[in-house]
Amino acid sequence: EIVMTQSPATLSVSPGERATLSCRASQGVSNNLAWYQQKPGQAPRLLIYAASTRAPGIPATFSGSGSGTEFTLTISSLQSEDFAVYYCQQYNNWPLTFGGGTKVEIK
Amino acid sequence: EVQLVESGGGLVKPGESLRLSCAASGFTFNNAWMTWVRQAPGKGLEWVGRIKSKAAGGTTEYAAPVAGRFTISRDDLKNTVNLQMNSLKTEDTAVYYCATPAGITAAGYAAWGQGTLVTVSS
Numbered sequence: 001e002i003v004m005t006q007s008p009a010t011l012s013v014s015p016g017e018r019a020t021l022s023c024r025a026s027q028g029v030s031n032n033l034a035w036y037q038q039k040p041g042q043a044p045r046l047l048i049y050a051a052s053t054r055a056p057g058i059p060a061t062f063s064g065s066g067s068g069t070e071f072t073l074t075i076s077s078l079q080s081e082d083f084a085v086y087y088c089q090q091y092n093n094w095p096l097t098f099g100g101g102t103k104v105e106i107k
Numbered sequence: 108e109v110q111l112v113e114s115g116g117g118l119v120k121p122g123e124s125l126r127l128s129c130a131a132s133g134f135t136f137n138n139a140w141m142t143w144v145r146q147a148p149g150k151g152l153e154w155v156g157r158i159k160s161k162a163a164g165g166t167t168e169y170a171a172p173v174a175g176r177f178t179i180s181r182d183d184l185k186n187t188v189n190l191q192m193n194s195l196k197t198e199d200t201a202v203y204y205c206a207t208p209a210g211i212t213a214a215g216y217a218a219w220g221q222g223t224l225v226t227v228s229s
Binding site for chain 1: 206215220
């Protein structure tokens with residue numbers, strides 16, 4: 001099973017600042033990686049798939065990069081609605097696995 | 108509008124069974140690969156299993172913690188996917204979501220239900 005490790009566990013950022021979230025795979029997953037945002041009491045929301053392709057309706061402030069084992073989600077200028085938990089997920093190997101999440105909180 | 112609505116959650120005792128359903132609308136269900144994901148209280152997301160479309164063979168795959176106890180099935184006439192959960196354990200307590208790309212994206216789960224809570228406790 002591929003283990004997905006996200007860092008940091010918690011990221012404190014001021015509104016308007018940039019946030020950089022990391023996701024590392026225990027073995028290569030090519031670009032078969034997705035990012036999700038989840039707010040309390042809500043279902044996850046797909047932000048990025050294929051490592052860098054934004055899902056429909058996702059603002060350009062969200063960008064993804066990486067390939068193989070190292071991936072990054074960047075939020076260029078944090079808005080109040082962006083404070084949430086973010087998960088990465090690999091879909092290259094069976095079973096599909098999620099990272100443990102990064103909570104982005106207001107500094 | 109793509110919509111997924113789960114139902115069937117509740118409180119059960121260890122060893123008992125429960126059947127969850129997910130009703131889908133707004134996309135071509137018979138082409139969709141449907142997935143179940145769960146989230147224990149205060150924890151992260153855990154992939155449970157999926158069922159492929161009948162055109163892709165209709166086969167199922169499961170995560171190790173549920174393999175042999177959980178069964179996913181689909182009814183393409185009713186646009187529903189089901190999760191039969193047997194021999195439930197306290198560690199199966201979670202919100203259960205159904206999810207699918209829904210033809211919106213080439214990968215990833217673009218559509219999610221609101222989730223249904225399963226509590227396993229004596």
